[in-house]
Amino acid sequence: MSTNSSENNTIDLFPDLEISLSRSARFWIILFLDVPSVICSLCLIIHIIIDRTQRHALYNHTIFLILIVNLPVQLLDTGLYLSVIRNGLVQPSLPILCLLWLLVDYCFYCMGVILLTWLAIERHILIFYDQWVANQRGRFLFHYLPLILIISYVCLFYIVGIFVLPCDNVYDYTSLYCDVGPCLESYKFINLWETNFNYCCPVIIETVASISLLLRVQWQKRRLRRSNQWRKQRRMIMQLGLVSGINMVMNLPLYIVFIARSCGVATQSSTEAKIWFDFLSYGIVFFFPFASLCQFPVLRKQIIKTLTCIIARPSPPHCLLTISLTKVTPRK
Numbered sequence: 206m207s208t209n210s211s212e213n214n215t216i217d218l219f220p221d222l223e224i225s226l227s228r229s230a231r232f233w234i235i236l237f238l239d240v241p242s243v244i245c246s247l248c249l250i251i252h253i254i255i256d257r258t259q260r261h262a263l264y265n266h267t268i269f270l271i272l273i274v275n276l277p278v279q280l281l282d283t284g285l286y287l288s289v290i291r292n293g294l295v296q297p298s299l300p301i302l303c304l305l306w307l308l309v310d311y312c313f314y315c316m317g318v319i320l321l322t323w324l325a326i327e328r329h330i331l332i333f334y335d336q337w338v339a340n341q342r343g344r345f346l347f348h349y350l351p352l353i354l355i356i357s358y359v360c361l362f363y364i365v366g367i368f369v370l371p372c373d374n375v376y377d378y379t380s381l382y383c384d385v386g387p388c389l390e391s392y393k394f395i396n397l398w399e400t401n402f403n404y405c406c407p408v409i410i411e412t413v414a415s416i417s418l419l420l421r422v423q424w425q426k427r428r429l430r431r432s433n434q435w436r437k438q439r440r441m442i443m444q445l446g447l448v449s450g451i452n453m454v455m456n457l458p459l460y461i462v463f464i465a466r467s468c469g470v471a472t473q474s475s476t477e478a479k480i481w482f483d484f485l486s487y488g489i490v491f492f493f494p495f496a497s498l499c500q501f502p503v504l505r506k507q508i509i510k511t512l513t514c515i516i517a518r519p520s521p522p523h524c525l526l527t528i529s530l531t532k533v534t535p536r537k
Contacts, residue, residue: 224484228290235287238491243279245494246272252504263338263348264331264441267324268497270352274316275490277309295378303376303383304367311387312363315403319355321452322407325414328445405460412457415449440500447496455485
């Protein structure tokens with residue numbers, strides 16, 4: 206989420222600045238968005254785990270992983286961010302906490318970005334090439350293996366880049382992210398690889414894959430509507446459209462600015478835009494659970510019913526949100 210390099214590193218395309226929005230305003234905005242997002246994420250995770258149909262559906266696995274990967278960002282990363290802008294101090298003030306903050310901020314956020322890219326690609330496979338995953342070998346090659354490779358690559362890259370590569374960090378516990386960056390940013394090639402391969406390319410690929418999927422669905426809508434799976438496919442397309450739209454609005458401009466700065470196009474406006482989009486990138490994590498609800502109509506109705514009962518007080522006992530432990534029969 207944070208793409209700043211610390212002043213101890215050799216590459217510093219952007220100065221370590223904060224947006225003009227006051228810390229108090231940022232605190233309440235993030236808190237207002239993060240709490241409902243965490244609750245929605247937990248509801249979705251529990252719903253997928255306990256519902257056998259949802260748990261075994263291939264189109265839910267990547268969503269489930271993104272929800273799991275986003276939780277450390279929603280809890281640890283956001284919690285430390287709120288602590289610093291509220292109290293002016295990282296608590297407890299320990300180097301290991303700063304390193305864990307960097308690991309969550311870089312590793313888990315990057316993993317979410319790449320998984321979103323795979324989600325867009327996978328939708329093409331599940332809608333137009335479902336025969337590829339019709340048998341056990343196909344499911345492993347075109348479904349499980351990409352997920353395993355993505356998680357393994359990102360974890361290995363950032364564990365080595367943060368905890369193994371040598372560098373000198375001076376921790377400032379009164380600053381966001383302790384005013385340090387991962388040691389990998391001290392190495393020009395690795396830093397450029399991270400920026401281009403881990404962030405810019407996935408966002409661009411996701412944009413192309415999502416737009417091409419929407420165009421292809423529009424082109425073949427008549428044939429798809431004859432399919433028995435059209436209702437399920439429509440929900441997948443809607444969910445991808447919402448998630449990709451949020452990602453393109455918040456992430457794509459950030460990396461366009463970053464590429465421009467890397468090419469030497471340095472202006473005060475680009476710096477301001479970068480730090481704003483860096484802050485807004487939290488929105489991708491916060492809004493993903495809500496965008497995913499369109500994939501789960503039963504759970505969505507339960508949540509809406511619960512919220513309606515809470516608003517129309519006093520709330521009778523049957524208004525409490527309960528997720529049935531029995532199998533939920535999906536609508537045909």
